[in-house]
Amino acid sequence: MLAAPLAPARTVVTRTVTRTAYWARLLPLLxxxxxxxxxxxxxxxxxxxxxxxxxxxxxxxxxxxxxxxxxxxxxxxxxxxxxxxxxxxxxxxxxxxxxxxxxxxxxxxxxxxxxxxxxxxxxxxxxxxxxxxxxxxxxxxxxxxxxxxxxxxxxxxxxxxxxxxxxxxxxxxxxxxxxxxxxxxxxxxxxxxxxxxxxxxxxxxxxxxxxxxxxxxxxxxxxxxxxxxxxxxxxxxxxxxxxxxxxxxxxxxxxxxxxxxxxxxxxxxxxxxxxxxxxxxxxxxxxxxxxxxxxxxxxxxxxxxxxxxxxxxxxxxxxxxxxxxxxxxxxxxxxxxxxxxxxxxxxxxxxxxAPRPELTHAQRLAAALAERTGPADRVLVWGIHPETYWLADRTPATRFLTAGLLTNYSGGRDGPQVGEKYAVAGAWPVFRRELDAHSPVLVVDDSRGKPYAPDRLPTLRRLLAARYEEVGRVDGAVFYARSPRGRSRSGP
Structure with a gap:
């Protein structure tokens, strides 16, 4: 009379042991x-x-x-x-x-x-x-x-x-x-x-x-x-x-x-x-x-x-x-x-x-950026490699970490829909205000002939012409430092 109720319990225990044994074998393999x-x-x-x-x-x-x-x-x-x-x-x-x-x-x-x-x-x-x-x-x-x-x-x-x-x-x-x-x-x-x-x-x-x-x-x-x-x-x-x-x-x-x-x-x-x-x-x-x-x-x-x-x-x-x-x-x-x-x-x-040439490029830029700036300096890397900021341990001068958000180049788009008018709505006024408030000590143009190059973007082209001067090139990227007239406009 007392033995009958034990069968279901025995079945549950057997299933639990089986399940545990199954995963104990499979999980280490996975x-x-x-x-x-x-x-x-x-x-x-x-x-x-x-x-x-x-x-x-x-x-x-x-x-x-x-x-x-x-x-x-x-x-x-x-x-x-x-x-x-x-x-x-x-x-x-x-x-x-x-x-x-x-x-x-x-x-x-x-x-x-x-x-x-x-x-x-x-x-x-x-x-x-x-x-x-x-x-x-x-x-x-x-x-x-x-x-x-x-x-x-x-x-x-x-x-x-x-x-x-x-x-x-x-x-x-x-x-x-x-x-x-x-x-x-x-x-x-x-x-x-x-x-x-x-x-x-x-x-x-x-x-x-x-x-x-x-x-x-x-x-x-x-x-x-x-x-x-x-x-x-x-x-x-x-x-x-x-x-x-x-x-x-x-x-x-x-x-x-x-x-x-x-x-x-x-x-x-x-x-x-x-x-x-x-x-x-x-x-x-x-x-x-x-x-x-x-x-x-x-x-x-x-x-x-x-x-x-x-x-x-x-x-x-x-x-x-x-x-x-x-x-x-x-x-x-x-x-x-x-x-x-x-x-x-x-x-x-x-x-x-397999070699990773873009990583090597970003590392070279980051090394040059770290050498030419101090830890507290803000910089602008104009390109699609935000990792340069991280590798150089430098703070970006703007919330827009790539040129893509400001030109619609994001996603590798290489056709006519690249430019200031295709940017995220309201991005360029914010970008200008941030560069005024946190004027970058160094600007790195890493466009290398891409459709988002500064010479195709009137706002950025004017900003570089008014405040910066070229100071060198690294692996195809152009480095700009603040010029004397730029320092007088932007403050120290």
């Missing part, structure tokens, strides 16, 4: 693979201008700057805050702490994908999804895949959104969508598969309300913690000229095709089973196709097609490949994994051994 695939990220002090921009923003915020007021960018606030926090704990002289956080972000993403796959298709599928994701996660130009920037930190939030929605945890799913969106706007694309899962599980008013509240409250909180009007302007309404295909159609098309081809090559082990997964839509993967489609739309949004945008495609690709591989013969799985290992090795070698 952690080792995450570390191995991110080794190149530690090999260089900096990978791309986005990292430089975030590093300079973090230093300015630590000095009392206000996001969307005296520190501006077109991105949401979470990653600048994360950089600021990492610098506060570990110092601002190295991005190593951010590299470690990027490894953890990739590990968390892989674990969430493994959990999703295991819930749907079993233990082996969980291992497959986690491993395939990490192998393909570095399959882009290393400056896109290895940098600790927006897309890498979007991925765990997007995976968490689908993971929570798959389990009917609608408030948590909405919060994960919000975290992705507050890391980068395009992270909000994961709301589409979450809504599909809500519909599939039987739309309820309570579920809709919890999902909506989870999405809205963190975004509202971030707006209130910054400047609400500035938050809306810089993250939504102020980027109409930036998010345009007009002006550099061929340039953008070549970039789109190039980065698509690179990711396709890296996904050579995944694409055949993904094609096979087309036939499995009725078997429970329409949400994964929606996830892939919404991520592809996010890559397209803005018409810039940078390589790091494509990272959003990798989680649904890994899951779709897993969905097919778990019903295909075992040799197909072995082929997919071995192919992915080989392509991953090629991309890791690219990251470790």
């Amino acid at each position: 952690a080792l693979l995450a570390c191995a695939t991110r080794i190149p990220s530690f090999a260089r002090p900096l990978w791309n201008p986005d990292e430089g921009y975030l590093a300079v923003q973090a230093r300015l915020l630590a000095q009392g700057g206000q996001l969307y007021e005296t520190v501006v960018d077109r991105k949401p606030p979470l990653l600048p805050w994360l950089y600021e926090a990492a610098f506060a704990v570990c110092g601002s002289g190295s991005l190593t702490p951010l590299r470690v956080l990027a490894v953890l972000a990739q590990l968390l993403t892989a674990a969430l994908l493994a959990s999703l796959a295991r819930r749907r298709w079993g233990d082996a599928a969980g291992r497959t999804a986690g491993v395939l994701y990490l192998l393909v996660s570095v399959g882009l130009n290393p400056e896109d895949a290895q940098a600790a920037t927006f897309e890498v930190f979007i991925l765990p939030a997007t995976a968490a959104a689908v993971w929570c929605a798959d389990r009917g945890r609608w408030g948590a799913a909405g919060a994960a969508v919000a975290v992705a969106c507050l890391t980068k706007q395009t992270g909000g694309a994961v709301l589409l598969p979450a809504l599909w899962l809500l519909h599939r599980q039987g739309t309820s008013r309570a579920g809709v309300l919890r999902l909506a509240a989870g999405c809205a409250l963190p975004v509202l909180g971030a707006a209130l913690l910054t400047d609400p009007a500035g938050f809306v302007f810089w993250t939504v309404t102020g980027s109409s000229a930036y998010a345009s295909f007009t002006g550099s159609e061929l340039h953008v098309l070549v970039r789109a095709l190039t980065n698509t081809a690179i990711l396709a090559g890296a996904s050579a082990g995944l694409l055949p089973p993904v094609v096979r997964a087309v036939r499995l839509t009725r078997a429970g993967v329409p949400d994964l196709w929606l996830w892939l489609g919404s991520s592809a739309a996010a890559v397209t949004l803005g018409f810039h097609f940078f390589g790091h945008y494509y990272l959003q495609l990798t989680p649904p690709l890994a899951l779709l490949a897993t969905a097919a591989l778990h019903v295909l013969p075992g040799e197909r799985l072995l082929t997919a994994v071995l192919t992915s290992v080989c392509t991953c090795a090629l991309f890791l070698a690219w990251g470790l051994f």
